[in-house]
Amino acid sequence: MSWHQISVITDQNTALEVSDFFSEIGAVSVTYMDAEDQPVYEPAPGETKIWNQTKVIALFELDHNPESVKTLTSSRFKDKPLSDWFYETLKDQTWERTWMKHYHPMKFGDSLWVCPTGQEKIEDRTICMTLDPGLAFGTGTHATTALCLKWLANHNLKNKTVIDYGCGSGILAVASLLLGAKEAYAIDIDPQAITATLANAEKNNVQDKIKCCLPEQFTSLQADIVIANILAQPLCELSESITALLKPSGQLVLSGILKEQADSVINAYQNSIQIKSPVTQEDWCRLDGVKL
Numbered sequence: 001m002s003w004h005q006i007s008v009i010t011d012q013n014t015a016l017e018v019s020d021f022f023s024e025i026g027a028v029s030v031t032y033m034d035a036e037d038q039p040v041y042e043p044a045p046g047e048t049k050i051w052n053q054t055k056v057i058a059l060f061e062l063d064h065n066p067e068s069v070k071t072l073t074s075s076r077f078k079d080k081p082l083s084d085w086f087y088e089t090l091k092d093q094t095w096e097r098t099w100m101k102h103y104h105p106m107k108f109g110d111s112l113w114v115c116p117t118g119q120e121k122i123e124d125r126t127i128c129m130t131l132d133p134g135l136a137f138g139t140g141t142h143a144t145t146a147l148c149l150k151w152l153a154n155h156n157l158k159n160k161t162v163i164d165y166g167c168g169s170g171i172l173a174v175a176s177l178l179l180g181a182k183e184a185y186a187i188d189i190d191p192q193a194i195t196a197t198l199a200n201a202e203k204n205n206v207q208d209k210i211k212c213c214l215p216e217q218f219t220s221l222q223a224d225i226v227i228a229n230i231l232a233q234p235l236c237e238l239s240e241s242i243t244a245l246l247k248p249s250g251q252l253v254l255s256g257i258l259k260e261q262a263d264s265v266i267n268a269y270q271n272s273i274q275i276k277s278p279v280t281q282e283d284w285c286r287l288d289g290v291k292l
Contacts, residue, residue, distance in 0.1 A: 002091050003028070006066050007057040009035045009084040014077060015054040021076055025069065027058040035084075059090070106140050109153025112175060114140040127178045130203050131171060140171060144255045147279060147286035148172050148229050151253050157181045161223040163245050166230040166256075170197025170212070176225070177206040185223070186212045222246060227253040232261035236268040243272045246291045254287040262287065 010018055019030045035053040060069065066087040074082060105115040113121040113128040120128045131140070140149055145168075152172065158180040164173035167186035170193070177184050184206075186197045194212045201207040226245050228235060235242070235254055246252055252273050257265050262278045262285050269275060275289035 002062060002089055004060040004062060004064055004066050004069075005057060005088050005090050006060060006069055007033075007055050007084075007086045008070075008073070008082050009053055009055050010077075010080060010082050012052055012054055014080045014082075015056050017080075018056045018073065018077065018082075019058075021073060022056065022058040022069075025072060026064055027060055029059045031057045033057060055084075062089075106146075108140070108146065108149040112149060112153040112179065114149065114171070114175075129171070129175055129178055131169070131174075131200060132203075143281040143284040144229050144257075144286075145171060147281050147284065148227055148253055148255050149175060151279075151286065151288060152176055152179055152227075155251070157225070160225055161185075161221075162225045162227065163187065163223045165226060165228040165242060165245070166234075167197050167212070168193050168229070170200045170210070172227050172229065173197065173210055174200050174204050174206055176227075177201075177209050178204060181225075182209070184210045185218070185221075186210060187215055187218050188212075189215060220245065223250060225251045225253070227255075229253075229255040231256045232258065232265050235265050239268040239272075243269065243291065248291055250291045252289055252291065255284070257285050257287065258283055259285050 008018065015032060022030050033055040034051045035055045070085050105113055105119050105121050107113050111126050113123070113126055114131055115121055115128055116132050117130055120130055122128065140146055149172070152175050157176055159182045162173065162176040162181045162184045164170065164176070164184060164186045167173055167188045170186050173184040173186040186194070188194060191214065194214065197210070197212045198207065201210045223245055224247060226242060228242055235257065243252070252269070254265060259278070259280060265287055266275050269289070273289040273291055275287055278285040278287055
């Protein structure tokens with residue numbers, strides 16, 4: 001099946017209204033794109049961040065006429081800024097299959113492979129985690145996740161209890177179990193992340209050792225290792241809650257932090273965590289340390 005893709009640029013005050021209108025007149029999906037190269041790093045939980053100039057992109061079935069969509073939308077928003085209308089016809093394709101062209105086996109440290117289905121690596125003294133693109137963020141291709149996987153691959157996890165705070169796809173929780181952890185707790189505010197984590201745990205046969213839950217469902221405990229790969233602002237805001245999840249002398253791993261944000265995160269944790277120097281990859285850094 002093919003689709004009409006229709007896009008228009010508008011301001012941040014109008015973008016959500018245009019999106020809703022596209023849905024009302026039959027769009028099967030609507031997405032947003034920055035039209036001015038304005039960086040956005042940290043939307044609040046549950047927030048849809050809109051840029052000053054936003055491209056609103058909608059997919060319609062072929063029985064919708066792009067010119068009619070433009071006419072209806074322009075009439076509805078005649079006093080609003082709408083510019084740079086663009087139409088094209090997209091041939092249907094399976095997005096996972098397309099994405100897999102760019103996703104290949106990756107090795108972290110000396111002991112951990114992350115591989116798509118059908119490309120598993122079998123080597124002495126290594127473990128292989130099978131992971132495919134899915135509902136939630138996290139396959140190891142992004143620097144923030146890679147930094148955490150490298151930490152896990154280079155530490156002794158045998159018989160440790162691990163909390164993956166903001167688990168996304170569950171890649172860190174599943175990797176820790178494959179690397180020898182006794183049990184893992186995967187926590188996220190997004191129900192889709194819980195679904196994705198359970199699926200990846202089953203794919204790697206560690207479902208009996210993992211507990212997945214929303215924050216309000218989590219019964220607080222203290223773990224040997226806490227990993228939080230989220231963003232700098234929530235890391236700072238949640239510093240007391242995250243630190244409380246660690247046993248004395250437990251190990252903390254923080255990621256999702258831009259290099260220039262490292263000092264603010266260090267300041268939020270320095271009273272309770274002995275933080276090591278940041279480890280960097282691309283524009284991102286990882287902070288790890290031990291609870292005092």
